[in-house]
């Protein structure tokens with residue numbers, strides 16, 4: 001069976017948790033596409049070359065989940081040649097046998113416009129910053145400032161800006177527990193299977 005679930009949305013909206021839970025529940029493979037951009041940002045040197053030569057080993061570095069790595073990722077993610085170098089890998093993953101969940105910013109709009117399910121998972125900037133702050137600690141106001149800065153860069157870039165696909169189901173998790181958000185996402189997938 002070929003079946004793609006595209007899950008897009010801003011940082012710390014719950015995409016990762018929802019994607020992993022949906023993939024596990026339906027037995028689909030999961031690709032966190034943010035990791036590709038984080039790995040390119042962390043590799044250093046020419047980002048276009050880093051994207052063109054990205055390997056499995058680059059994706060398993062330990063320091064890719066930090067706030068700084070997220071900022072670096074969003075800076076290389078504005079470069080059209082970086083995005084272009086990562087398209088084929090993502091599309092092949094999406095159409096692999098057995099079903100796939102991909103989460104990112106442009107999966108439903110650019111990478112997989114034909115995805116069987118498109119979700120746009122969002123929440124207010126304050127709620128997302130608070131969730132991220134619970135994970136990383138430090139100064140909550142600084143975490144909020146970084147979340148807002150990254151959202152702005154991701155939403156305003158010219159190539160593949162973050163936005164819901166016209167046919168995406170929007171899930172605002174501001175007032176939801178993670179359990180109810182996961183249940184809502186599974187319910188959407190169930191209706192399309």
Ligand code: C5P
Pocket residue numbers: 011033034035037038070073074075077103104105106107150154
């Ligand atoms: O999802 P995550 O926070 O790991 O993504 C890091 C950055 O990578 C995002 O802020 C965004 O700039 C970029 N990204 C992207 N397109 C994707 C996934 C991530 O531009 N599909």
